[in-house]
Amino acid sequence: MFRTVLIANRGEIARRIAGTLRVMGIRSVAVFSEADRGALHTRAADDALPIGAPEPGASYLRAEALLEAARRAGADAIHPGYGFLAENAAFAAAVEAAGLTFIGPTPEQVRTLGDKRSARALAERAGVPVVPGAEGADPAALQRAAKSLGLPVIVKAAFGGGGKGMQVVEREEDLGAALDSARRLAVSAFGDATLYLEKRLERARHVEVQIFGDGRGGAIHLFERDCTLQRRHQKVVEESPSPVLDERRRRALTDAAVALAREARYRGAGTAEFLLAPDGRFYFLEINTRLQVEHPVTEAVTGLDLVRLQLEVAAGGALPLRQEDVVRRGHAIEARLYAEDAAHGFLPQAGRAERVRWPSAPFVRVDAGIESGDAVPVHYDPILAKVIASGADRTAAIERLAAALDDTLVHGVITNLPFLRALARSREVAEGRFDTEWVEREFLAGFSALAMAPAPELALAAAALAERLLVAPGGTGRTGAEAVPDPFTTLGRWRLPGLG
Secondary structure, eight states: OOSEEEEOOOHHHHHHHHHHHHHTTOEEEEEEOGGGTTOHHHHHSSEEEEOOOSSGGGGGGOHHHHHHHHHHHTOSEEEOOSSTTTTOHHHHHHHHHTTOEESSSOHHHHHHHHBHHHHHHHHHHTTOOBOOEEEESOHHHHHHHHHHHOSSEEEEESBOOTTTTOEEEOSGGGHHHHHHHHHHHHHHHHSOOOEEEEEOOTTOEEEEEEEEEESSSOEEEEEEEEEEEEETTEEEEEEESOTTOOHHHHHHHHHHHHHHHHHHTOEEEEEEEEEEOTTSOEEEEEEEOSOOTTHHHHHHHHOOOHHHHHHHHHHHSSOSSOGGGOOOOSEEEEEEEESEEGGGTTEEOOEEEOEEEOOOOTTEEEEESOOTTEEEOSSSOOEEEEEEEEESSHHHHHHHHHHHHHTOEEESSOOSHHHHHHHHTOHHHHHTOOOTTHIIIIIHHHHHHHHHSOOHHHHHHHHHHHHHHTSOTTSBOTTSSSBOOOHHHHHOSOOOTTOO
């Protein structure tokens, strides 16, 4: 097993990895940009090294700085977390060329599976159904392909994941602008102008399967996660198991994911993502060659530590468990807390989290990247924490999540907490009646109206305070007949909506 692991990431995932390393007795080394000096993830690790750059946002993308930090730390492995360089084949190759272990797939697997074209070809070889699509860099050819597929289509970069730059095109006159926009993002984010067109499936769900491979053709699954609750193609709430799969379809889906992993001779942790059509048929989307943001729901229902499994596979070259060893119990659901203003287009926010309170209740877990007094910089993804709740069944898990969100408090930075609270108490969520576009199609309009409306509790408090201001110094009302009670006593327990 490794002696020292450098964590080439920041925020809640860096802290999460450091926690497992500590349990395993492995020295953890964090890295930080000048914007993150003193951040929580640096305090969670055994050591922390600066990788500052003139532009703080670029620090975690500088492979040479990360490798130099690993050399200085005496590390024998690097864990990339997710985001930044986690799906960068050149970085994985540079890590291995430096004599270190990259805790993830091989560089060639990152390269092959990161390209939606070659991943699609792999799925076809494995006998897994794929969504009708086309790829290329020529605008005229792509326009012809879109017409052949039939609108609506989804335009995305051929390389990379996470929904970056993804656009839905429903009208032919919008196709050219969407292709131009996606091409610019593809070049800036992935260095390749190749685009991928995909036929959009109406009212579909997004279901993914957690896979692990030994790199020699052996592979297992850790069941599925339902990631259908999204906005702008970004996941917001994830759960396991999926509320719409019966055992027959679940077996077909997990078998397909394992077939993909075996065909690729996959190494380490990965996620096979699928679209589930209303008629029950599923279609392969992509394989994410890293740990997922939503991995805690899988840990909650299986009792397994996915970071530990990553380390054991990377160090020993073998899977430490068999498929029959993986047992799912109960239900788990996760909500992503972001520094963003949900009432105003989910605009990213920054500042200082002056006061933070995380829920502490049975069957509730929080993977947090901040504590009271920590800065929330403008340079990085605005995720602050993930709140995960579990229960014997889906109803219990959702009820615990709603209560945990009510008990969460972040002062000083605007967050999407009111949005998450409303979502957790939605009837459609409780009944599992949603698809990947439901949040934007139906939920957001009602939420925005609610969020922008005057808060009844705040109005009552203002009225009580106004009345109090009319009280004479002697403590009596305008008539002098009777003392006016303190408004906070009158109102009982109240709080500003959205602030906990």
